[in-house]
Amino acid sequence: MGAMTGRFQCLLWLALALVCATLQGLPQNAAEAHLPEGFPYSAWLEQKEITQIGWNVVVGKPALRSDLRQEIEIWAMIARQDARKTEDHDLVLYARVLDGGRALGPVHMVEPVENRVPPEFQPKGPPPPPGFRIIALVKPGKYRLELALLDRTNGRYSTKFESVVIEGLKTDALAESFDKFSKFEFVPLRKREDTAAIGLPPAPDFSFGPGGFSGTLYVRRKNFVGLPASSSGVTEDLPTFVIRKPGMHLSIIAMLTPPDGVVGDEGLTQYFQDSLVNLLSAVTRLRVQDGTTQFTGIDLLEGKRIFDHQDVEQVTLDSLNAAIRKDLSTISLSSMTGMASNGRFITDLFKEEFDRAEQDGAEHVLVFIGHRTAFRDNAGVPLPANGCRCKVHYLRVFSTGGHDDIEKLLRNYKPLIYEPFNWRDFREHFAKIYERLQLQN
DSSP states (O other): HHHHHHHHHHHHHHHHHHHHHHHTSSSSHHTTOOTTEEEOOHHHHOOOOOBOOOEEEOOOEEEEEEEEEEOOOEEEEHHHHGGGGGTOOEEEEEEEHHHHHHHHEEEEOOOOOOOOOOOGGSSSSSOOOOOOEEEEEEEEEEEEEEEEEEEEEEOOOEEEEEEEEEOOOSSOOOGGGGGSSSSEEEOOOOHHHHHHHOOOOOSSOOOOTTTOOOOOOEEGGGTTTEEBBBOOOOOOOOOOOOOTTTEEEEEEEEOOOOOOTTTHHHHHHHHHHHHHHHHHHHHHHEEESSEEEEEEEEEETEEEEEEEEEEEGGGGHHHHHHHHHHOTTOOGGGTTTTGHHHHHHHHHHHHHHHHHHHHSSEEEEEEEEEEOOOOOOOOOOOOOOOSSEEEEEEEEEEEEEEEHHHHHHGGOOOEEEEOOOOOOHHHHHHHHHHHHHHTOO
Protein backbone atom coordinates (compact mmCIF):
# COMPACT_ATOMS: atom_id res chain seq x y z
CA MET A 1 0.00 0.00 0.00
CA GLY A 2 2.87 2.34 0.90
CA ALA A 3 4.56 1.57 -2.43
CA MET A 4 1.38 2.45 -4.33
CA THR A 5 1.04 5.71 -2.40
CA GLY A 6 4.63 6.60 -3.14
CA ARG A 7 4.13 5.83 -6.81
CA PHE A 8 0.99 7.98 -6.93
CA GLN A 9 2.83 10.92 -5.32
CA CYS A 10 5.70 10.47 -7.75
CA LEU A 11 3.33 10.64 -10.69
CA LEU A 12 1.75 13.80 -9.27
CA TRP A 13 5.14 15.48 -8.92
CA LEU A 14 6.08 14.42 -12.45
CA ALA A 15 2.84 15.87 -13.83
CA LEU A 16 3.38 19.14 -11.95
CA ALA A 17 6.96 19.33 -13.22
CA LEU A 18 5.67 18.95 -16.77
CA VAL A 19 3.14 21.70 -16.11
CA CYS A 20 5.81 24.10 -14.87
CA ALA A 21 8.09 23.34 -17.81
CA THR A 22 5.30 23.89 -20.30
CA LEU A 23 3.96 27.04 -18.64
CA GLN A 24 7.30 28.76 -19.17
CA GLY A 25 6.40 28.97 -22.86
CA LEU A 26 2.88 30.32 -22.23
CA PRO A 27 1.72 33.92 -21.87
CA GLN A 28 2.09 35.41 -18.41
CA ASN A 29 -1.61 35.24 -17.62
CA ALA A 30 -1.62 31.52 -18.45
CA ALA A 31 1.38 30.91 -16.21
CA GLU A 32 -0.57 32.36 -13.31
CA ALA A 33 -3.42 29.87 -13.70
CA HIS A 34 -4.10 27.80 -10.58
CA LEU A 35 -3.45 24.13 -11.30
CA PRO A 36 -4.24 21.74 -8.41
CA GLU A 37 -2.61 18.46 -7.55
CA GLY A 38 -3.90 15.66 -9.69
CA PHE A 39 -4.48 17.88 -12.72
CA PRO A 40 -4.01 15.53 -15.73
CA TYR A 41 -1.72 17.83 -17.68
CA SER A 42 0.40 15.02 -19.12
CA ALA A 43 -2.64 13.67 -20.99
CA TRP A 44 -3.11 17.10 -22.57
CA LEU A 45 0.54 17.21 -23.58
CA GLU A 46 0.31 13.79 -25.22
CA GLN A 47 -3.12 14.56 -26.75
CA LYS A 48 -4.48 11.34 -25.27
CA GLU A 49 -8.23 10.93 -24.78
CA ILE A 50 -8.73 9.09 -21.52
CA THR A 51 -12.12 8.03 -20.14
CA GLN A 52 -12.03 7.07 -16.48
CA ILE A 53 -15.37 8.85 -15.97
CA GLY A 54 -18.03 8.40 -18.66
CA TRP A 55 -19.08 11.75 -20.15
CA ASN A 56 -20.28 13.56 -23.27
CA VAL A 57 -19.23 16.94 -24.60
CA VAL A 58 -21.19 19.23 -26.94
CA VAL A 59 -19.73 22.41 -28.44
CA GLY A 60 -22.54 24.69 -29.60
CA LYS A 61 -22.55 26.82 -32.71
CA PRO A 62 -21.67 30.52 -32.39
CA ALA A 63 -24.46 32.82 -31.23
CA LEU A 64 -24.44 36.54 -31.89
CA ARG A 65 -24.48 38.61 -28.72
CA SER A 66 -26.16 41.94 -28.03
CA ASP A 67 -22.71 43.60 -28.14
CA LEU A 68 -22.26 42.08 -31.65
CA ARG A 69 -19.51 39.73 -30.50
CA GLN A 70 -19.95 35.97 -30.82
CA GLU A 71 -20.17 33.43 -28.03
CA ILE A 72 -20.26 29.66 -27.90
CA GLU A 73 -21.51 27.32 -25.20
CA ILE A 74 -19.66 24.17 -24.21
CA TRP A 75 -21.66 21.51 -22.37
CA ALA A 76 -20.19 18.52 -20.57
CA MET A 77 -22.51 15.91 -19.08
CA ILE A 78 -21.65 12.87 -16.97
CA ALA A 79 -22.92 9.67 -18.59
CA ARG A 80 -25.95 8.23 -16.80
CA GLN A 81 -24.25 4.91 -16.20
CA ASP A 82 -21.54 6.75 -14.25
CA ALA A 83 -23.86 9.16 -12.44
CA ARG A 84 -24.23 6.96 -9.35
CA LYS A 85 -20.47 6.45 -9.19
CA THR A 86 -19.95 10.21 -8.90
CA GLU A 87 -22.64 10.93 -6.28
CA ASP A 88 -21.20 13.03 -3.44
CA HIS A 89 -17.91 13.33 -5.34
CA ASP A 90 -16.00 16.55 -6.01
CA LEU A 91 -16.09 17.04 -9.80
CA VAL A 92 -14.49 19.93 -11.64
CA LEU A 93 -13.97 20.70 -15.35
CA TYR A 94 -10.86 22.36 -16.81
CA ALA A 95 -10.63 23.90 -20.27
CA ARG A 96 -7.88 25.42 -22.35
CA VAL A 97 -7.80 26.55 -25.97
CA LEU A 98 -4.91 26.49 -28.43
CA ASP A 99 -4.36 28.56 -31.56
CA GLY A 100 -1.66 27.10 -33.78
CA GLY A 101 -0.32 25.11 -30.83
CA ARG A 102 -0.08 28.16 -28.56
CA ALA A 103 -2.29 28.50 -25.49
CA LEU A 104 -4.66 31.47 -25.50
CA GLY A 105 -5.00 32.60 -21.91
CA PRO A 106 -5.06 30.62 -18.68
CA VAL A 107 -6.65 27.27 -17.90
CA HIS A 108 -10.33 27.84 -17.12
CA MET A 109 -12.08 25.94 -14.32
CA VAL A 110 -15.80 25.47 -13.68
CA GLU A 111 -17.89 23.46 -11.25
CA PRO A 112 -21.18 21.67 -12.05
CA VAL A 113 -24.12 23.93 -12.91
CA GLU A 114 -26.95 24.16 -10.47
CA ASN A 115 -30.03 22.12 -11.27
CA ARG A 116 -32.72 24.81 -11.70
CA VAL A 117 -35.66 22.47 -12.24
CA PRO A 118 -38.14 22.84 -9.32
CA PRO A 119 -38.64 19.64 -7.28
CA GLU A 120 -42.25 19.27 -8.41
CA PHE A 121 -41.10 19.10 -12.04
CA GLN A 122 -38.18 16.75 -11.47
CA PRO A 123 -38.57 13.47 -13.38
CA LYS A 124 -39.10 10.35 -11.33
CA GLY A 125 -36.13 8.16 -10.58
CA PRO A 126 -32.54 9.11 -9.87
CA PRO A 127 -31.50 12.76 -10.18
CA PRO A 128 -29.98 13.88 -13.49
CA PRO A 129 -26.22 13.45 -13.77
CA PRO A 130 -23.96 16.45 -13.09
CA GLY A 131 -23.39 18.83 -15.96
CA PHE A 132 -21.00 21.66 -16.75
CA ARG A 133 -21.53 24.77 -18.87
CA ILE A 134 -18.77 27.02 -20.22
CA ILE A 135 -19.23 30.27 -22.15
CA ALA A 136 -16.50 31.62 -24.43
CA LEU A 137 -16.39 34.82 -26.47
CA VAL A 138 -14.80 34.04 -29.81
CA LYS A 139 -13.44 35.58 -32.99
CA PRO A 140 -13.15 33.88 -36.39
CA GLY A 141 -10.44 31.21 -36.49
CA LYS A 142 -9.58 27.54 -36.05
CA TYR A 143 -8.93 26.43 -32.49
CA ARG A 144 -8.12 23.31 -30.49
CA LEU A 145 -10.17 22.93 -27.30
CA GLU A 146 -8.68 20.80 -24.52
CA LEU A 147 -10.97 19.57 -21.74
CA ALA A 148 -10.23 17.62 -18.56
CA LEU A 149 -12.83 16.33 -16.10
CA LEU A 150 -11.36 15.61 -12.68
CA ASP A 151 -12.85 13.91 -9.62
CA ARG A 152 -10.91 15.50 -6.78
CA THR A 153 -12.19 12.84 -4.38
CA ASN A 154 -10.27 9.94 -5.90
CA GLY A 155 -8.09 11.42 -8.69
CA ARG A 156 -10.00 9.77 -11.55
CA TYR A 157 -10.19 11.87 -14.70
CA SER A 158 -11.23 12.00 -18.35
CA THR A 159 -9.93 14.11 -21.21
CA LYS A 160 -11.34 15.22 -24.56
CA PHE A 161 -10.11 17.31 -27.46
CA GLU A 162 -12.37 19.23 -29.82
CA SER A 163 -11.69 21.19 -32.99
CA VAL A 164 -13.60 24.48 -33.01
CA VAL A 165 -14.01 26.47 -36.21
CA ILE A 166 -15.52 29.96 -36.05
CA GLU A 167 -16.45 31.25 -39.47
CA GLY A 168 -15.96 34.90 -40.33
CA LEU A 169 -17.43 37.19 -42.94
CA LYS A 170 -15.45 37.63 -46.16
CA THR A 171 -15.74 41.38 -45.72
CA ASP A 172 -16.67 42.84 -42.38
CA ALA A 173 -16.70 46.59 -41.87
CA LEU A 174 -16.91 46.09 -38.10
CA ALA A 175 -13.86 43.80 -37.81
CA GLU A 176 -11.50 46.57 -36.68
CA SER A 177 -13.79 47.39 -33.77
CA PHE A 178 -13.13 43.93 -32.30
CA ASP A 179 -9.33 43.97 -32.68
CA LYS A 180 -8.76 44.73 -29.00
CA PHE A 181 -10.49 41.54 -27.85
CA SER A 182 -8.93 38.14 -27.33
CA LYS A 183 -9.50 35.53 -30.02
CA PHE A 184 -11.01 33.05 -27.57
CA GLU A 185 -11.93 34.18 -24.08
CA PHE A 186 -13.65 32.16 -21.36
CA VAL A 187 -16.03 34.37 -19.38
CA PRO A 188 -18.28 33.88 -16.32
CA LEU A 189 -21.76 32.50 -16.88
CA ARG A 190 -24.50 35.07 -16.38
CA LYS A 191 -26.65 34.09 -13.43
CA ARG A 192 -30.39 34.02 -13.89
CA GLU A 193 -30.96 36.42 -11.01
CA ASP A 194 -28.56 38.95 -12.55
CA THR A 195 -30.48 39.43 -15.80
CA ALA A 196 -33.30 41.55 -14.39
CA ALA A 197 -30.86 43.94 -12.75
CA ILE A 198 -29.14 44.75 -16.04
CA GLY A 199 -32.25 44.70 -18.19
CA LEU A 200 -31.84 41.42 -20.04
CA PRO A 201 -34.35 38.63 -20.55
CA PRO A 202 -33.75 35.60 -18.31
CA ALA A 203 -30.66 33.63 -19.25
CA PRO A 204 -31.82 30.47 -21.05
CA ASP A 205 -30.90 27.09 -19.61
CA PHE A 206 -30.18 25.85 -23.13
CA SER A 207 -29.57 27.45 -26.52
CA PHE A 208 -32.24 27.24 -29.18
CA GLY A 209 -31.55 26.32 -32.79
CA PRO A 210 -28.37 26.45 -34.85
CA GLY A 211 -27.86 30.13 -34.13
CA GLY A 212 -28.11 29.78 -30.37
CA PHE A 213 -30.43 32.37 -28.86
CA SER A 214 -29.99 34.73 -31.83
CA GLY A 215 -33.30 33.96 -33.45
CA THR A 216 -36.51 35.56 -34.61
CA LEU A 217 -39.89 35.89 -32.96
CA TYR A 218 -42.59 36.58 -35.54
CA VAL A 219 -46.15 36.88 -34.25
CA ARG A 220 -48.37 36.78 -37.33
CA ARG A 221 -51.47 38.23 -35.73
CA LYS A 222 -49.52 41.27 -34.59
CA ASN A 223 -47.10 41.52 -37.55
CA PHE A 224 -44.42 41.83 -34.88
CA VAL A 225 -40.79 40.78 -35.31
CA GLY A 226 -38.58 40.63 -32.22
CA LEU A 227 -34.78 40.77 -32.24
CA PRO A 228 -33.42 38.56 -29.45
CA ALA A 229 -29.68 38.31 -28.90
CA SER A 230 -27.51 36.02 -26.84
CA SER A 231 -25.77 37.31 -23.71
CA SER A 232 -25.10 34.20 -21.64
CA GLY A 233 -21.54 35.25 -20.81
CA VAL A 234 -20.59 38.22 -18.66
CA THR A 235 -18.14 40.88 -19.80
CA GLU A 236 -17.88 44.60 -19.15
CA ASP A 237 -15.55 45.22 -22.08
CA LEU A 238 -17.66 46.56 -24.97
CA PRO A 239 -16.71 47.42 -28.54
CA THR A 240 -16.74 50.99 -29.80
CA PHE A 241 -17.50 51.71 -33.45
CA VAL A 242 -15.37 54.72 -34.34
CA ILE A 243 -16.19 56.80 -37.44
CA ARG A 244 -13.15 58.71 -38.66
CA LYS A 245 -14.91 61.69 -40.23
CA PRO A 246 -13.74 64.86 -38.47
CA GLY A 247 -16.46 67.49 -38.22
CA MET A 248 -19.36 65.09 -38.82
CA HIS A 249 -22.48 65.46 -36.67
CA LEU A 250 -24.27 62.16 -36.08
CA SER A 251 -27.77 62.19 -34.60
CA ILE A 252 -29.30 58.92 -33.42
CA ILE A 253 -33.06 59.15 -32.93
CA ALA A 254 -35.08 56.21 -31.62
CA MET A 255 -38.77 55.59 -31.05
CA LEU A 256 -39.08 54.11 -27.56
CA THR A 257 -42.78 53.30 -28.04
CA PRO A 258 -43.89 49.84 -29.25
CA PRO A 259 -45.99 49.40 -32.40
CA ASP A 260 -49.75 49.91 -32.02
CA GLY A 261 -50.56 46.20 -32.03
CA VAL A 262 -48.13 45.53 -29.20
CA VAL A 263 -49.35 48.10 -26.67
CA GLY A 264 -51.59 46.32 -24.16
CA ASP A 265 -50.01 42.91 -24.77
CA GLU A 266 -47.76 42.35 -21.76
CA GLY A 267 -45.69 39.55 -23.27
CA LEU A 268 -45.00 41.29 -26.57
CA THR A 269 -44.34 44.60 -24.84
CA GLN A 270 -41.61 43.01 -22.73
CA TYR A 271 -40.19 41.31 -25.78
CA PHE A 272 -40.18 44.62 -27.68
CA GLN A 273 -38.41 46.29 -24.76
CA ASP A 274 -35.79 43.51 -24.56
CA SER A 275 -35.13 43.80 -28.29
CA LEU A 276 -34.94 47.59 -28.27
CA VAL A 277 -32.46 47.62 -25.38
CA ASN A 278 -30.31 45.12 -27.33
CA LEU A 279 -30.47 47.25 -30.45
CA LEU A 280 -29.74 50.60 -28.81
CA SER A 281 -26.94 49.18 -26.68
CA ALA A 282 -25.15 48.52 -30.00
CA VAL A 283 -26.13 51.65 -31.95
CA THR A 284 -25.18 54.00 -29.11
CA ARG A 285 -21.63 52.60 -29.25
CA LEU A 286 -21.10 54.65 -32.44
CA ARG A 287 -18.58 57.47 -32.01
CA VAL A 288 -17.48 60.18 -34.44
CA GLN A 289 -13.81 61.01 -34.04
CA ASP A 290 -13.39 64.80 -33.75
CA GLY A 291 -17.12 65.22 -34.33
CA THR A 292 -20.34 64.77 -32.34
CA THR A 293 -22.64 61.83 -31.67
CA GLN A 294 -25.93 62.59 -29.95
CA PHE A 295 -28.92 60.50 -28.98
CA THR A 296 -32.60 61.44 -28.80
CA GLY A 297 -35.30 59.06 -27.58
CA ILE A 298 -38.96 59.84 -28.22
CA ASP A 299 -42.02 58.59 -26.37
CA LEU A 300 -45.04 58.80 -28.66
CA LEU A 301 -47.47 57.65 -25.98
CA GLU A 302 -46.83 60.80 -23.95
CA GLY A 303 -45.56 63.00 -26.76
CA LYS A 304 -42.20 63.89 -25.22
CA ARG A 305 -38.46 63.38 -25.53
CA ILE A 306 -36.82 61.18 -22.94
CA PHE A 307 -33.33 62.06 -24.17
CA ASP A 308 -32.74 65.25 -26.11
CA HIS A 309 -29.50 65.45 -28.13
CA GLN A 310 -27.64 63.77 -25.29
CA ASP A 311 -23.99 62.90 -25.84
CA VAL A 312 -23.84 59.12 -26.35
CA GLU A 313 -21.00 58.91 -23.83
CA GLN A 314 -23.66 59.67 -21.20
CA VAL A 315 -26.18 57.10 -22.48
CA THR A 316 -25.80 54.03 -20.28
CA LEU A 317 -27.58 50.70 -20.12
CA ASP A 318 -29.20 51.84 -16.87
CA SER A 319 -30.58 55.01 -18.47
CA LEU A 320 -31.87 53.06 -21.48
CA ASN A 321 -33.62 50.57 -19.23
CA ALA A 322 -35.20 53.34 -17.17
CA ALA A 323 -36.55 55.00 -20.30
CA ILE A 324 -37.73 51.87 -22.12
CA ARG A 325 -38.92 49.39 -19.51
CA LYS A 326 -42.31 50.72 -18.49
CA ASP A 327 -45.40 48.75 -17.53
CA LEU A 328 -47.82 49.28 -20.42
CA SER A 329 -50.02 46.24 -19.78
CA THR A 330 -52.97 48.27 -18.46
CA ILE A 331 -52.68 51.13 -20.96
CA SER A 332 -54.87 51.51 -24.03
CA LEU A 333 -53.87 53.54 -27.07
CA SER A 334 -56.96 55.72 -26.75
CA SER A 335 -55.86 56.87 -23.29
CA MET A 336 -52.50 58.19 -24.52
CA THR A 337 -52.41 61.94 -24.89
CA GLY A 338 -49.44 61.95 -27.24
CA MET A 339 -50.81 59.50 -29.80
CA ALA A 340 -53.47 61.88 -31.13
CA SER A 341 -50.82 64.27 -32.41
CA ASN A 342 -48.01 61.82 -33.13
CA GLY A 343 -47.63 63.01 -36.73
CA ARG A 344 -47.07 66.64 -35.78
CA PHE A 345 -44.67 65.61 -33.00
CA ILE A 346 -42.47 63.55 -35.35
CA THR A 347 -42.67 66.11 -38.15
CA ASP A 348 -41.50 68.91 -35.85
CA LEU A 349 -38.67 66.73 -34.58
CA PHE A 350 -37.28 66.01 -38.05
CA LYS A 351 -37.79 69.59 -39.26
CA GLU A 352 -35.77 70.82 -36.30
CA GLU A 353 -32.95 68.42 -37.18
CA PHE A 354 -32.82 69.44 -40.82
CA ASP A 355 -33.06 73.16 -40.05
CA ARG A 356 -30.16 72.93 -37.60
CA ALA A 357 -28.10 71.08 -40.20
CA GLU A 358 -28.82 73.72 -42.85
CA GLN A 359 -27.83 76.56 -40.54
CA ASP A 360 -24.39 75.29 -39.57
CA GLY A 361 -23.52 73.93 -43.03
CA ALA A 362 -21.62 70.96 -41.58
CA GLU A 363 -22.02 67.33 -42.58
CA HIS A 364 -24.98 65.78 -40.77
CA VAL A 365 -26.09 62.14 -40.61
CA LEU A 366 -29.33 61.01 -39.03
CA VAL A 367 -29.78 57.38 -37.98
CA PHE A 368 -33.43 56.81 -37.14
CA ILE A 369 -34.64 53.66 -35.35
CA GLY A 370 -38.37 53.20 -35.59
CA HIS A 371 -41.21 51.07 -36.93
CA ARG A 372 -44.06 51.44 -39.38
CA THR A 373 -46.30 54.15 -38.00
CA ALA A 374 -49.59 55.62 -39.17
CA PHE A 375 -50.07 59.24 -38.11
CA ARG A 376 -53.38 59.77 -36.35
CA ASP A 377 -53.54 63.48 -37.15
CA ASN A 378 -52.97 63.10 -40.92
CA ALA A 379 -49.76 65.12 -40.69
CA GLY A 380 -47.79 62.85 -43.01
CA VAL A 381 -46.86 65.40 -45.68
CA PRO A 382 -43.33 64.97 -47.08
CA LEU A 383 -40.92 67.50 -45.65
CA PRO A 384 -39.44 69.73 -48.37
CA ALA A 385 -35.71 69.14 -48.79
CA ASN A 386 -33.68 72.13 -47.66
CA GLY A 387 -30.04 72.92 -48.42
CA CYS A 388 -28.52 70.86 -45.61
CA ARG A 389 -25.71 68.35 -46.14
CA CYS A 390 -27.81 65.54 -44.74
CA LYS A 391 -27.98 61.78 -45.08
CA VAL A 392 -30.72 59.69 -43.48
CA HIS A 393 -30.50 56.01 -42.50
CA TYR A 394 -33.78 54.47 -41.36
CA LEU A 395 -33.62 51.22 -39.36
CA ARG A 396 -37.23 50.06 -39.62
CA VAL A 397 -37.71 47.30 -37.08
CA PHE A 398 -40.30 45.27 -35.12
CA SER A 399 -43.12 45.36 -37.70
CA THR A 400 -43.87 43.74 -41.04
CA GLY A 401 -46.24 45.18 -43.62
CA GLY A 402 -48.63 48.04 -43.16
CA HIS A 403 -48.55 51.75 -43.88
CA ASP A 404 -45.60 53.91 -42.84
CA ASP A 405 -46.07 57.67 -42.71
CA ILE A 406 -42.51 58.14 -41.51
CA GLU A 407 -41.10 56.88 -44.81
CA LYS A 408 -43.45 59.27 -46.61
CA LEU A 409 -42.38 62.15 -44.35
CA LEU A 410 -38.68 61.60 -45.15
CA ARG A 411 -39.17 60.90 -48.87
CA ASN A 412 -37.45 64.06 -50.15
CA TYR A 413 -34.31 63.24 -48.14
CA LYS A 414 -34.04 59.84 -49.88
CA PRO A 415 -33.53 57.76 -46.74
CA LEU A 416 -31.71 54.45 -46.94
CA ILE A 417 -34.09 51.95 -45.33
CA TYR A 418 -32.99 48.74 -43.57
CA GLU A 419 -35.45 46.12 -42.30
CA PRO A 420 -33.78 43.40 -40.20
CA PHE A 421 -35.88 40.34 -39.39
CA ASN A 422 -33.46 38.75 -36.94
CA TRP A 423 -30.36 39.71 -34.98
CA ARG A 424 -27.96 38.56 -37.67
CA ASP A 425 -29.82 40.73 -40.18
CA PHE A 426 -29.39 43.66 -37.82
CA ARG A 427 -25.68 42.97 -37.48
CA GLU A 428 -25.30 43.01 -41.29
CA HIS A 429 -27.37 46.19 -41.69
CA PHE A 430 -25.50 47.91 -38.88
CA ALA A 431 -22.20 47.05 -40.61
CA LYS A 432 -23.52 48.60 -43.84
CA ILE A 433 -24.51 51.78 -42.02
CA TYR A 434 -21.11 51.94 -40.34
CA GLU A 435 -19.30 51.44 -43.65
CA ARG A 436 -21.39 54.11 -45.36
CA LEU A 437 -20.73 56.55 -42.54
CA GLN A 438 -16.99 56.02 -43.00
CA LEU A 439 -17.37 56.86 -46.70
CA GLN A 440 -19.83 59.70 -46.19
CA ASN A 441 -19.24 62.79 -48.36
